[in-house]
Amino acid sequence: MATATPPSPVSVAKPVDTRGLANQVVGETKVCAVTQSELIYRGFEIADLAENATFEGVAHLVIVGHKPTAAELAAFDAEIKGMRAVEKTVIDQLAAVVKAAPHAHPMSLLRTGVSILGHHDKECESNAPDAELRKSKRLLAKIPTLIGAIQRTIEGKPVLEPDNSLGHAANLMWLMTGRKPSELEARIMDVSLILYAEHDFNASTFTCRCIASTEADMHSAVCGGIGALKGPLHGGANEMAMEMLKDVDRDCAGGKMTPEAWMQRAFAEKRKLMGFGHRVYKNGDHRAGILRRWGLKLAEKMGPDAKKWFDLGDKVQAIMLKDKNIHPNVDFPCGMTYFIMGIPVPQYTPIFVAARITGWCAHIMEQHQNNRIIRPLAEYQGPMNLKW
Ligand SMILES: CC(C)(COP(=O)(O)OP(=O)(O)OC[C@H]1O[C@@H](n2cnc3c(N)ncnc32)[C@H](O)[C@@H]1OP(=O)(O)O)[C@@H](O)C(=O)NCCC(=O)NCCS
Incomplete structure (x- = not known):
């Protein structure tokens, strides 16, 4: 007896949307794993790191490749502090660009700053593993100094020297704002840097890996990463x-509109x-939940003017x-949290760079250590056989 043919599962299944490389695995990494509910840096889940680690410890984990012992962490911290200062020539060249283009976005200026750092880095052209590790540490240490120099020059204020009595997060805030943060503010910035440090093949890291795969140098790859990170998506x-x-x-001020109506519009x-x-x-x-909790804690301490943003x-x-x-x-709680800490809004994405530099450098090193040029194919959809 003939039986009805069941519908083909292929014809009824929703096609997988692969635009933007969605749902595609495009490489391997030992730096980070992302699942629906976990973000894991070299085996350690982010909630554990945000609760129990410092950004310096996470930077060591991501860049050097393992959880530091207390002695390794102290040595790493001292080494990074010793690298924070940026040569006067670099600051002067960057300040000249800021003054010549006062409306340029701090992310664009930071991209220029990293490029200038590359010109002055004697190991710029070496992709040897030990040189790349040293360059990663220098970039980690110096990017806050560049961010501070950019913001202070934009504001027409003298550029500040790094303060080695402060940890990485507090020093970053000091260089940008000229204000030493409270212990709670410094801890919140530290947590945000931990949360932003790494995220597998996101657009900016993938950009860094593409550039590195051509055997270009680390500074060039990081400049590309900054360009990709700048975008609002x-x-x-x-x-x-x-x-x-x-x-x-x-x-919505004065009851002109409700947030509900604003959203519907x-x-x-x-x-x-x-x-x-x-x-x-x-x-x-x-x-987002982790950062919101920290931000709210500060907002509640600060009072209604700060708390209103969280409400x-x-x-x-x-x-x-x-x-x-x-x-x-x-990024949603991050905006509010940085805002109540008095950080200028155009510096929020440069702060992201100060954290993600760890992930970028780890991926650039991983790419260089087992490299094959990244060169996918495209499906051509234009005309053929035209004659000039
Ligand atoms: C992050 C982002 C780029 C992801 O893009 P994506 O993977 O292509 O988005 P999705 O496939 O999940 O989108 C599914 C649907 O939700 C919509 N959507 C996703 N994020 C949205 C948002 N922030 N606001 C309004 N609609 C949104 C999309 O337009 C899409 O609608 P459609 O099916 O009618 O076209 C996107 O969500 C976005 O632009 N968010 C705002 C920018 C942002 O916060 N970026 C930081 C990311 S950490």
Whole structure:
């Protein structure tokens, strides 16, 4: 007896969307693993690191490749502190660019700063493992100094010297703002740097790996990474998330509008809401919850003017989840947290660089140590057989 042919599973299955290399595994790494609920740096889950490690320890883990002993951590910390100063020629050249282009974004200026650092680094052209490890440490140590020099020059204030009595996070805040942060602020910055340190084949790290795969040098790869991180769909989202919240606050001031109405208008305009959504995490980015808790702790201590941003953020977040089923990513609480700490908004993404430099350097070294040029194929969709 003839039986009906069941529908082919291929014809009914939703096609996998591979645009933007979504759902594609494009290489191997020992630096980091990302799952729906975990972010693991060389075997250690991020919640454990945020609770129990310092950024210096995580930087050692990511760059050097293992959890440091107490003695290794002390030596690493001292070594990095000894590398924080940036030659006056580099600061002067960077300051000249800032003064000539005062409206340039700090991320663009930082990209230039790293490029200038490369010109002055005697090991710039060496991709040998020991030279790359030394360059990774120098970049880690000096990027906060560049960030500080850029911000102070933009503000027309004297560039500050690194303060070796301060840890990495507190020194970064000091160089940018000229203010020594409280213990709680320094710890919150430290946690944010831990959360931002690494994230497998995100756009900027993949950019670094592509550049490194041509056997170009580490500074060139990092400049490319900064360029990729700048975009609002990637690292630039922490700035845009805060700008968006400021817009909601302004438009809703004095009861002119409700956050609900603001969000419905944004949905009707099909706007991308910054600090929401993620390519990998579809049920939420647990870094966001960790950073929100720390930020809220500071806001509650500071009082209503600070707390109001977290209350507004919670409203926006709840509407986004209810209407779009989209969760916040780490950039959403990051914007509010840096804002109440008095950090200028255009410096939020450069701070991300100060953290992600660890992941980038680890991936550049991993790429160079087992290299094959990254050169995928494209599916051509244009005309053929034309005659000139
Ligand atoms: C992160 C991001 C680039 C991921 O992009 P992606 O993987 O291509 O996005 P998805 O495939 O998950 O998007 C699914 C749907 O949700 C929508 N969506 C995703 N994030 C959104 C957001 N932040 N605001 C509004 N809609 C969003 C998409 O437009 C898409 O809708 P469609 O199916 O009608 O086209 C994207 O979520 C985004 O632009 N977010 C805002 C920027 C941001 O915060 N970046 C930092 C990431 S850590």
